[in-house]
Amino acid sequence: MKAMVIEKFGGVEVFHEREAPKPAVKAGHVLVKVAATSVNPLDAKMRQGYFQPITHPFPAILHGDVAGVVADVGEGVSRWEVSDEVYGCAGGVGSYQGALAEYMLVDAELLAHKPKKLPMRGAAALPLVAITAWEALIDRAKIREGQNVLIHGGVGGVGHIAIQLAKWKGAKVFTTVSSEEKGAIAKDLGADELIYYKKEPVEEYLQRCTGGAGFDVVFDTLGGATLDVSMQAIAHFGQVVSILGGSTHDLSPLFKKNGTLHMVVMLAPLLSGNGRAAHGKILETVADLVNRGVIRPLVDERDFSFRQVGEAHGRLESGKALGKVVLSSPWHG
Ligand SMILES: NC(=O)c1ccc[n+]([C@@H]2O[C@H](COP(=O)([O-])OP(=O)(O)OC[C@H]3O[C@@H](n4cnc5c(N)ncnc54)[C@H](OP(=O)(O)O)[C@@H]3O)[C@@H](O)[C@H]2O)c1
Known part of the structure; x- marks a missing residue:
């Protein structure tokens, strides 16, 4: 599959496109075809090397936030079916590859139904x-x-x-x-x-x-x-x-x-494996609040492709973004 990776820590120029192995689905997990992600300060700090012990190993695929479509379902997962639209904060740390790729392997408990009211970009702005x-x-x-x-x-x-x-x-x-x-x-x-x-x-x-x-x-x-x-x-x-x-x-x-x-350390369930279902539940409630018009994401006016992830990080780091900086996958189809 295609992915935007980093193979060294540094400035926004360290991202580049390369082939990466498509993850195989495993028990308790789903494979998500990624449509969009967003930049959080954590992603920029990881790129710079501040959290090396917990960063996905090189060639590292960063970014926790994901919105996409279920492409395959692992053993023991009854909540999700192929084609379900989902969102979550689910990778880029430890052994879990992040969202800057065609596909992402995600613990099924971390996911929720994408808010119907939002496009993939809007949904990707929310999870973390x-x-x-x-x-x-x-x-x-x-x-x-x-x-x-x-x-x-x-x-x-x-x-x-x-x-x-x-x-x-x-x-x-x-x-x-x-x-x-x-x-x-x-x-x-x-x-x-x-x-x-x-x-x-x-x-x-x-x-x-x-x-x-x-x-x-x-x-x-x-x-x-x-x-x-x-x-x-x-x-x-x-x-x-x-x-x-x-x-x-x-x-x-x-x-x-x-x-x-x-x-609050919201990454703890992703890192430790404990409490992941609570994140899925929070995001189901948040989706309901979005669908009822109670909550909306503030999304920056600039629209980036995964291939422009360096520019997207630059936008966040400039302090000029008004709202979340969101990226769409060029490989989603
Ligand atoms: N522990 C966790 O689980 C966790 C989770 C999420 C985020 N974080 C961390 O929390 C921080 C914020 O994340 P974020 O996503 O909200 O970042 P963000 O989108 O960059 O927002 C930070 C905001 O702080 C404002 N600000 C800067 N200096 C300020 C000051 N002295 N007083 C009041 N406001 C000020 C900025 O706006 P102005 O232009 O108005 O200054 C900006 O809107 C980051 O460091 C992130 O890594 C931790």
Whole structure:
């Protein structure tokens, strides 16, 4: 089969097209004919070599997000049939080849029915970010109606789904953005209040948005210095959910407020084999929400082919994309 691979870590130029062995279907798995994928920051970090121990071995086929059609079904799989349209976040790590190829072997439990309302491109924008936002707000923080929820980076990949999930749960949603253009998009996605983080320091927006009381839940999609801001921004008994580790922090702002810090690593089921069915279930619910018009993916205006994957990574890394950067397979037919 055809694939876009990397055989060394580096810049966007490391991708090239080559023949790769078509995976054979195996028990508990399905073979997906790939139609589309999307770029997540994780894919760019893997390409650069930041996650070498968990990256698919060379010649590495990257990208977790996939939308496509079931082409073959392994023993013991009753949920899927050939021709089913599916989506999921299912590879590019460990022994699991990613989506930048004609075919992808996928654990059947990780998949869900593609939202009927979306084309393949739209569906491919969702899996990684939707699972992450779901695990953060619904599984960890268990957000409830009427809570004040602050979402950092509300027009980012994870943030734009988080805004919509929080609104669906009845929360009052505050979000940080960098520009008026992004502010308008965040409002359109359902955000109640905007915070222009480059202009307004945390002390000021805490006062303006909560009268100084703090937010019930802060979803931190940035880590680093923003995690310190997030801990400062919670109310008494408030919760912070972070999706980035790797930095050191003084926990006293959290301690003083009886606060809770949750972490989400959405790749864990894919890496460990535990909890994969939960991802399939989340994506079935997300598909239903999409079909009912509750959630929609924000997709960048630029359309890329798999053969332009380097440019697509460049688009994400430029910070100029508005929404998820999506790629369509030239081999899907
Ligand atoms: N642990 C996990 O399971 C997990 C899962 C998914 C993602 N992640 C990680 O989470 C991060 C976000 O992922 P993503 O897909 O949402 O990335 P993304 O699409 O690049 O979005 C990041 C957003 O953050 C905003 N931003 C940058 N600096 C900011 C600041 N100081 N304050 C507030 N907003 C700021 C950017 O918009 P502006 O132009 O408005 O600044 C951008 O919209 C990445 O590092 C990714 O690797 C982790």
